[in-house]
Amino acid sequence: MSTQIARHWRLNSQRYQLVGEVCPNCSGKIFPPRDVCPHCADKERQPDYQFSGKGEVYSHSTVYKVPEGYEEAAPYTVALVKLDEGPLVTAQLTDVANEAVNIGMPVEMVTRKLKTQGDEGLIVYGYKFRPQMVAS
Amino acid sequence: MKTAQNVGIVGYGSYIPCYRIPARVIAQVWGNPGGVPIKEKAVAGPDEDTMTIGLEASRNALIRANIDPQKIGAVWVGSESHPYAVKPTSTIIAEAIGATPATTAADWQFACKAGSETVQAAIGFVGSGMVPYALGVGADTAQGRPGDALEYTAASGGAAYIIGSAEESLATVEASFSYVTDTPDFWRRPTTHYPSHGQRFTGEPAYFTHVLAAAEILMSELDYKAHDFAHVVLHQPNAKFPERAATTLGFEKSQWETGLLSPMVGNTYAGASLLGLTAILDIAKPGERVLCVSFGSGAGSDAFALQMTERISERQTVAPTTQAYINRRVEIDYATYTRYRQKLQMH
Numbered sequence: 514m515s516t517q518i519a520r521h522w523r524l525n526s527q528r529y530q531l532v533g534e535v536c537p538n539c540s541g542k543i544f545p546p547r548d549v550c551p552h553c554a555d556k557e558r559q560p561d562y563q564f565s566g567k568g569e570v571y572s573h574s575t576v577y578k579v580p581e582g583y584e585e586a587a588p589y590t591v592a593l594v595k596l597d598e599g600p601l602v603t604a605q606l607t608d609v610a611n612e613a614v615n616i617g618m619p620v621e622m623v624t625r626k627l628k629t630q631g632d633e634g635l636i637v638y639g640y641k642f643r644p645q646m647v648a649s
Numbered sequence: 650m651k652t653a654q655n656v657g658i659v660g661y662g663s664y665i666p667c668y669r670i671p672a673r674v675i676a677q678v679w680g681n682p683g684g685v686p687i688k689e690k691a692v693a694g695p696d697e698d699t700m701t702i703g704l705e706a707s708r709n710a711l712i713r714a715n716i717d718p719q720k721i722g723a724v725w726v727g728s729e730s731h732p733y734a735v736k737p738t739s740t741i742i743a744e745a746i747g748a749t750p751a752t753t754a755a756d757w758q759f760a761c762k763a764g765s766e767t768v769q770a771a772i773g774f775v776g777s778g779m780v781p782y783a784l785g786v787g788a789d790t791a792q793g794r795p796g797d798a799l800e801y802t803a804a805s806g807g808a809a810y811i812i813g814s815a816e817e818s819l820a821t822v823e824a825s826f827s828y829v830t831d832t833p834d835f836w837r838r839p840t841t842h843y844p845s846h847g848q849r850f851t852g853e854p855a856y857f858t859h860v861l862a863a864a865e866i867l868m869s870e871l872d873y874k875a876h877d878f879a880h881v882v883l884h885q886p887n888a889k890f891p892e893r894a895a896t897t898l899g900f901e902k903s904q905w906e907t908g909l910l911s912p913m914v915g916n917t918y919a920g921a922s923l924l925g926l927t928a929i930l931d932i933a934k935p936g937e938r939v940l941c942v943s944f945g946s947g948a949g950s951d952a953f954a955l956q957m958t959e960r961i962s963e964r965q966t967v968a969p970t971t972q973a974y975i976n977r978r979v980e981i982d983y984a985t986y987t988r989y990r991q992k993l994q995m996h
Contacts, residue, residue, distance in 0.1 A: 529745035585695045585991075607696055608667050608979075624704050624745055625696040636732055638700065638741065646969050646977065 517630075521637055528639035531566050531622050533600065534559035542598040566622030567645065568596040575611045582628035582637075590614050594642050608643040619645040650825050652776020657818025658955070659716065659782065660811035660964070662709025663927040664702050665914055665974035668692040670986045672801045678983045679796050686801050686887040690915025692981060693790040693805035695989050699728045700738045702920075703788035704745050706809035709968035710784065711746055713819070714811045718747040721811065722780020723771060724754045727763025727919045728807075729837070729844075730790045731756050742786065753780075760835060761884055762945020763787060764808070764919035769951045771812040772822055782813045789918035794843035795992060802887055804915025806974075808923035819961040820930065820939070822953060826867040828859055829949030836947070846946075852890070855948045860884060860894050863950035864942045868898075871954055875899035878954075879937035882908030882925035884944035886916045907932060908941075913975050919945075928971040935959045 526532040533544030536559055541552030544564060549556055573592040583589070590606045592614065606614060607625055620642035627639040670692055672685035693702065703726050711718060724743035731738045739754035757763045757770075764787015771783035788807025793800035815821045834855035837844040847855075860883055868874065875881070881900045883891040888911055895905045908925035917924050922943040929939055935957050942952045987993055 525744055529741075530747065605696075608694065623701075625694075625701050626698060627696075636698070636700075638745075641696065646973060 518635065521635065524639070529624055531564040531640055533562050533564055535562040542596075542600055544596065544600040544602055564622075565597055568594045568602070568620055568642070570606075570614060570616055570618040570620060571595040571601055572616060573606070573614050582630060585626075585629065592620070592642065594620055602640075605641045606643065607641040621645045650827070652772060652822070654776050654778055655815035655821060656772055656776045656812055657815045657821035657958070658810050658930070659813035659817045659819065660710040660712070660714025661809065661819070661927055661930050662706045662711070662713060662968055663806070663808045663924055663971040663974060664705040664709070664788075665691045665806040665917075665924070665971070665977075666693045666697055666702070667977045667979045668694055668981050668989065669978050670981055670983065674983055675801050686889065687912045687915055689913065689980075690802060690804035691806050691917070692986055692989055697805065698732045698790055699726070699730050699788045699807070700732050700741050702790070702805060702807040703728070703738065703786040703809065704742050706788065706807045707742055707746050707784060707786055710809040710811050712968040713964040714782070714813070716782060716811070716813070719751070721746075721748040721782045721784050722752055723774050723783035724748055724752055724786075725757055725767035725770060725784065726786040726788065727757040727759065727765070727767045728787070728789050729758060729760055729763060729918055730792065731758075734839070748784070759949065760945040760947050761886070761916075761918045761921055762943050762949055762951060764923045765941075765943035765951040765953075766945075768810050768812065768923070768953070769825055769827060771810070772825060775812045775814070782811055785810050785812065787919040787923040789920055791916065791918040792843055792990065797843070799844070799846065802911065802916040804917050806914055806917035806924050807920035808927045810923065817960075818958055819964055820933070820955040820957050823938075823956055824867060824871055824954050826863055826870065826952045827949065828863040828866065828952075830859070832858075832948035834946045834948055851886075851946070855946060856884070856886065856890050856944050857894060857897075859948050859950040860942050860944050861897060863952040864898050864940065867952040867954055868940070873938070873954065875904070877938055878904060878940045880907055880929045880933065881905050881940045882922055882929055883942045884922045884950070885909060885911035885925060886921070888912045910971070910975070924971065930961065931965050931970040931972065933957045933961055935961055
């Protein structure tokens with residue numbers, strides 16, 4: 514439990530705000546943050562980069578037999594979301610029927626409950642994606 | 650009450666979950682042949698709670714305010730359904746919008762008045778010059794006991810307001826007033842899941858006494874009559890109470906219909922009056938005055954007199970409007986509602 518608390522806490526900024534990195538060498542956008550740029554293998558420290566949270570469904574699959582802690586959401590659809598800035602992110606989709614998801618669907622990041630550690634444990638929040646709403 | 654420095658709303662935002670359960674479906678389950686108090690209510694999805702609702706409303710408020718979140722000196726969240734009994738909702742929202750760490754944060758409770766209380770405090774905090782901006786949030790995932798009269802209306806939703814200087818405001822706060830007494834019309838003990846209420850006692854000595862007194866005293870202090878306001882929004886536990894109270898205060902339907910959302914989304918408790926106000930701000934014109942009066946059981950009301958500035962028009966559609974959230978509607982049946990709101994005991 515205690516190592517899980519630290520692990521979740523370290524991921525706050527990427528999970529809550531979709532903060533990644535930008536490579537100082539090739540300007541490639543990186544998510545999640547990592548030590549080596551996946552675009553050019555540069556090892557320089559990358560500055561933070563705030564992603565817009567907009568993207569589209571690249572691929573998707575519906576999960577019926579879910580891991581412990583995810584029972585409330587089952588069955589749910591997991592998608593590879595291609596962010597407007599480039600990276601592919603794996604995330605749950607929400608506010609959409611599983612059968613209504615299609616490749617190329619415009620989606621946007623929202624913060625939702627990812628899982629609940631029983632009645633007495635932590636509630637873990639993070640990014641999911643939903644069909645894009647227009648501003649008005 | 651007036652502040653030493655003039656303040657106003659520099660950003661506002663709302664959020665309503667997409668799921669709706671019609672009141673007639675609930676009536677059908679419980680064999681109620683009579684009328685129902687609203688058309689339908691908004692239901693939080695299985696991955697939503699007061700934090701996620703308050704956060705999306707806060708993000709919308711931040712978009713409209715267009716300010717550096719690091720300058721927000723207070724993040725206060727009012728609710729009667731905080732996800733944790735101990736651990737603040739407000740620190741999660743503060744972290745997610747980028748306001749941490751140099752800020753105050755706290756969770757507030759005062760039944761349905763918890764949200765407007767954060768706005769009242771934010772007005773004072775900014776008006777005293779202590780901080781440049783303060784964020785007040787009212788949000789709830791209200792629970793009604795299955796079969797109880799409140800099950801028809803207890804809904805999910807919320808609104809957020811960033812208070813700042815009058816010069817930057819979309820709407821200035823002309824004055825505010827709060828009116829509270831110890832009136833036990835509705836309560837929930839710490840370890841119980843559903844609230845209890847005083848049946849008809851919730852009307853005259855509770856809702857009407859406090860809403861009318863707060864509104865009348867504020868209007869009297871400002872020497873305003875009902876016709877001085879383009880819009881009015883009152884706490885809305887149903888459609889009937891706010892209509893009757895507004896009529897008593899001298900308002901007409903054209904003044905309250907924009908802010909009366911309970912027939913379409915239900916009673917969003919700490920979000921209710923603040924959510925209705927967002928619908929008004931979405932369409933209000935520069936110069937128009939708005940009266941907003943909350944009510945919370947236990948009991949009390951906060952009343953705010955606002956006046957729109959020239960800035961309101963340019964910010965109304967930069968974030969999703971409240972009507973856009975109302976239109977984003979997925980109807981669910983009672984079985985799905987039971988699952989989403991965790992009404993099935995698994996042990």
